[in-house]
Amino acid sequence: MAHRSTHHWFALLWAIALVFMAVQLTSRLSASAFDTSILALLPQDKRQPVVDRALERMDGVIANRVLLLIGGAQADRNQLQVLAGEVADGLSASGAFTSVTTQADVGSLSALAAVYQPYRYQLLTNEVEERLAKGETEPLVNRAVREMVSPIGRPRPASVVDDPLNLLGMWMEGLTPATGFVPDQHGLYARQGNEHFRVIRAIFSGDPFAEATQKPVLRAVESAGDQVRENDVATEFLRSGLVFHAAAGAEQARSELSTIGIGSLMAIVLLLLWHFRSFSYLALPVVSVGVGLLVALSASLMVFERVHLVTLAFGASLVGVSIDYAFHYLCHARERVTHGIRHILPGITLGVVTSCLAYGAQALTPFPGLQQIALFSAAGLIGAWLTVVLWFPLAQRWLGQGRQQNRLGQWLQGLVRVRGVLAVLLGVLVLVALSGFPGLRFNDSLSALQSSPPDLVAQEQRVQALSQSPGSARFLLVEGASIQQVLERAEQASGQLDTLVVDGRLQAYQSVSGWVPSIARQREYRQLVQTAVFDRGVPSELFDALGMPAELAARSQRHFENNDAGWLLPKDLEDSPVAELFDSLWLKTGNSERPHAALITLGKVSSPAVYEDLAALAGKVGGVRFVDRVGQTSALLGDYRATLSQWMALAYGLVLLVLIVRYGWQCWRVILPPALATVITVGLLSALGQPLNLFNLLATLLILGIGLDIGIFVRESHGEWHAWEAVTLSAVTSLLAFGLLALSETPVLHHYGMTVLPGIALAWLIAFVLHRRAES
């Protein structure tokens, strides 16, 4: 009795612990607790904190921005512009956005000109610099004369005396941002062939991943879409923004997880009703699985704060694994009059230990996704195991006792008679798998794992093409010990980028040095202006040509000599109209120890080969590196696929050690089903022509976990039919659950399901063929 009461106390303690976990889970649970971005699965690259900062900055710029494009025929331009105005008004009125703009800022240019004006003798465009360096001043004089008398001359930010050749006018014109969006008097627009697009930029506040942020933004954009569709002139409505992908990802995850969860539960319910014909037998597995999930989610959010979609997918798969313990108990309890769990305890304990070892090994990798999965699954398994061990024996009185009609057992016994056929089938599968191995391919490209709806991705690509805007995935990062060094290095890189632009391989780029030349370069330019313009009497030539008094040339000379503006520095632009743009390119440092850094954003490239040129370019200039987030991510996925293969070997090794202790040389009977099933599955996938990636490998860990349970339970119960019933029930349940995963639209889940599906079926089949043969 003492033993019984101790058990009661532990069961109560477990209940209290669960209540605590449930309470703390509700406080942490929100939409923002779930990551959908594939990038969140990658390790923080500890060696490159400045790269992380740059990536954060790039993300920050786009995270809270929405771009809406209203397209129609070029001929309907005016109506489109009116419609864009109305749509923008509607968006503003919705209250979802902090700002909605269609307008170009009218006063910005003159304000910017005022900032540059004092430095007009030391700001030169490439073209002017080349001409001055060659002493070709005549074309410059002619141009200045023409502009003075032509009705449509280039604007002059400084007077003809202050800046005879209008160097500042040309500098200002060269600042035109690298974007395909062009402003007219009504705002921004883009053009493609005979199509005209009006651009609306809207900024919202709050976390784009939070449902509370997404809802009003999506609703406002939805009604804007309706407004556009009602209009006959508009033929297209394009949306671009992180928030749309975040919302689509969350929606997809929600719907698919509920499909998988419900599908899995339905399968369990039907199987249990069919097998046990009792509702009380049905309730217990649901309880153990539910508790497992609660513990898994609670523990994961406690440790990681945010959990990824992939981790949750594993959570759904836990429904399949932890139910092993419940089935094992129930199948046993139905046949035995004896209370208690003692008889099956070694089996399910060995099961939980080996599974936790197999998954726990992943916690040691530096991969955040793997760590989350390791913790989630281990916590879930332990939670379910504790529930079975502590609570199930207490529920014995509600379970019907005595042997009943057992269809599954009969069916299994019938299957023994055809085990020869099964063995042949297995042999055929092995042969097919072997034929697949020569064609084994790996595809680690990130695009293969893109999970946003194709329609949204297409819109995004369209908008990017129209805006010719720099994507945030690839850029150059310039570091230096001082601000001036950063500018100098950016100038060196710009020189190289210019050749790519001239060759038509790079559409455009945007660098801080394009707004503020380094002091060294400003000094160079001023010297050039002195020798090539003022020392050679170019102003006299100009005023002479214009027929204006010669005295003006002398005045011009005096103005130049008296100009002592000092050097233009990045901080001078901080209050200018371009401050926002400039700020997005400049990575400010909080303390002096961190290096100064700036970004050079890149426009469209003519072909992917240009990325190699950019990487080579970055290698040539000190302190400059090419950050290719897409390429880097694919490379990392590949690296971790390779790493995971090694960790798999370690997992098998650890499990084997435990099994040797327990079973000695007979352990091969337990380890062979999952091991062989994994090898055949990989071969089958290759034979089907499917390239493998990290997530296929991840799934093979699950094959190990479930495969081991099959081997261990059967072995521990000496091949008794109740154990076979239990493992068969769990294998079938898992197959149904993962059958749904293979149907998922999310590529990661799809690959996962496609691997687990044949893997588990094979593990069961191998164990069945092997074990019965050993007994007979």
Next chain:
Amino acid sequence: MKGALCIGKWMVGLSLVASLVAPAWAAETREAGTSALQSLLGEQAKVESLAGQFDQSKYIADLDTTLDSSGDFAFDADEGLRWNIQKPVPTQLRITADEIVEEQDGEVVMRMDVDDQPMTRAISEVFFAIFGGNWDKLSERFTIRTLQDGSPWRFELTPKGDMLQSHLSSIELQGEAYLNALILRETNGDQTHIQLHDVKAH
């Protein structure tokens, strides 16, 4: 920013528009009042070509000095306007319904497409609208006031939009049978006086 850069161009471009508008309705200026102008312009659709000489004198307030230029111009309803500056440097400017092209020494130094440059479109549009007799187009952008009724007459155009207002104070048009002169006053005190002579219409 590009748009803002174009404001200056547009503004000065409008002076051209005005200079061509003027001779048109000057011919029938005896019917006074703005509503009457509309009917005058209606007649304008019949004018197929105009040509003449011009002398331009630009006073630069900043330098307290003037800059002189001269040349000839020709308008054809189908081909658009040619504005040829002969002194101080030969420069040819061509405004058509599709583009504005500037040439120096036979070389194209600037070309602005109407579709890519809305400001260019505005210049071209207003210009052609007037010759097509569409007075509404001009009154969309300017308030029109009669300074002196009769012969000689004077009218003043003041811009309506903020963007134009920040650069341009007014355009004054003077004439008798045809437009004789137009005076462009900028907000910075600069003033451009364009005198037309030997104007022939067909």
